[in-house]
Amino acid sequence: MTRYVVRRFALAALILWVVSVAVFLLLRVAGGDPVILQQGMSATPERIAQVHKDLNLDDPYYVQYALWLKHMAVLDFGHSGVTGTEVIHEFKARLPVSFQLMLMTLGWTILVGIPFGIISAVRRNSAPDYAVRVFAVFGLSVPAFWVATLVLMIPAQNWGYAPPLNETTSIFSEPWANIRQLGPPSLVLALGSMASIMRLTRSQMLEVLRADYVRTARAKGLNERVVVVRHALRNSLVPVVTVLGLQMSGLLGGSVIIEQIFNLRGLGQFIFAAILQKDFAVAQSVVMFTAATAVLSTLAVDLLYVFLDPRIRYS
């Protein structure tokens, strides 16, 4: 077991290293001067040369890469080429927005996805089952950016209503504005994950409901509610929890489009602007953060299995 854990951590480090090389090179191979892009055409040659020197852009790639790794090792994420502020400051301001968006999306997904998945499995081939299945396929087919656009446009055209779009609100000091700001985008984001969680819960439940121990429980004369909740649900939730975990780690960096549409100052909007403006320090840091979250949560899930399911033994 210890050997397995050590090997998995080594593997995670290797993966993150490949990601770091990839993002470093991908951002640079295009050519063109990011500084001119960021400073505008009116920037003086002296100013451009100065920024080049500040960001070590004239060094060969391997030197730049080594410097980047060295700085990352002491948690120095550098300065934005556009605003000149420290990446870590921006990051601290933006992480809570994306994190809250993720939590709310997770909330909707669990509250809606799991119960409806259960109903769909228990009443297989009934009207509610068909409704859930059709909703699930719709949820997976309808583009989130389109729903988001409509969610903003329809109230704006008909009632002149718009959620707060130009500031970052806090759930603690102004809860109502905060809910108005993050409620709609989290619901839109949850459409897709709700749909896949419903389907997964349904298929897992169907499989478990056919198991011998469920038949035994019924034969003992337990009431159906106890059979479904205590015996079936518990055993079908393991893969559901896994997928939820992976979905959420992906959401942290993947809400690029939704944050863009609702003008939320989160990580997704941060990295989108950084990619457009070739802001190397920002783009690299955010990519490494999201990749690390994804790799570590996969690892955590795999290790968690051992505790959830005693039959699994890694060697």
Added chain:
Amino acid sequence: MSEARRVPLSGAPRFELYARPGRLVTALHTLRANPLGAVGAGVILLMLLVAVFAPLLARYGINQYAGVPSQGPSAHNWFGTDRFGQDIYSRVIYGARISFQVGVLSVLIGVLTGLVVGSASGYFGGWIDTVIQRFVDAAIAFPQLILLLIIVRTLGPSMRNVIIVIAIGIIPSTTRVIRGAALAQKNQLYVEAARSVGASDIRIVARHVIPNVVPVAIVIVTTLLGAAILAESALSFLGLGIPPPNPSWGVDISTSRNSFPINVWAALFPGIAISLTVLGFNFFGDTLRDVLDPRLRGGR
């Protein structure tokens, strides 16, 4: 060795001859039993026809001034007009061409590459497998949309680059799935038989392993076509896909968002077109998986 397990020395799995018609019959039967799959196939066919016959169906040119800007549906402009006074109906019709071109080409390139790399990875194993799979791990850990955005920012937005980028996005997960299927084929008797008559590794992969993982690939292709069309529209929506004024559905939704006065119709119709197409592929893909993947049969 018992009679039943004897394998023809040519290495060709003879049972295929008998399995094929059975599969077709099952497929037709399943389509009838599962009307959603038939609906999906119908929608795909409809959208394909729209794409092919776009010039006949469209009522105006894609960049033609066709009426007062930002209007709702009318007899002249069935879906209304956008902020430039272009006919939304005609643009949605032509948009089907772009969606299908990008979808089909990117999925073909992506899945064919994934098929070759994944089969090789699963069949050869060893260090080849290890190296390939570590790259796949890294690509999967990389947030997908961000990867696409970075590459397309590097290459520049154009139809060709969108196809390349979406294909690149498809390769890692396809490689992983195909590798698993190839791994299962590797220890089959017919592969051993082929090897025993002196077939080279390349020949075994090309003639025996790849043909047997094709059913898995077909299911992947159907599901990915919908995903690729979604990806194209999302990239175009963000301004990093098909460059405007081309009639991409994503471009049109993005245009509608920035127009004043607000005209919901301009966003509504292109989005319905995307949803319908993707829905078709998802319905059809689900049914296809039920037919081709016996493990899941009876589960739903």
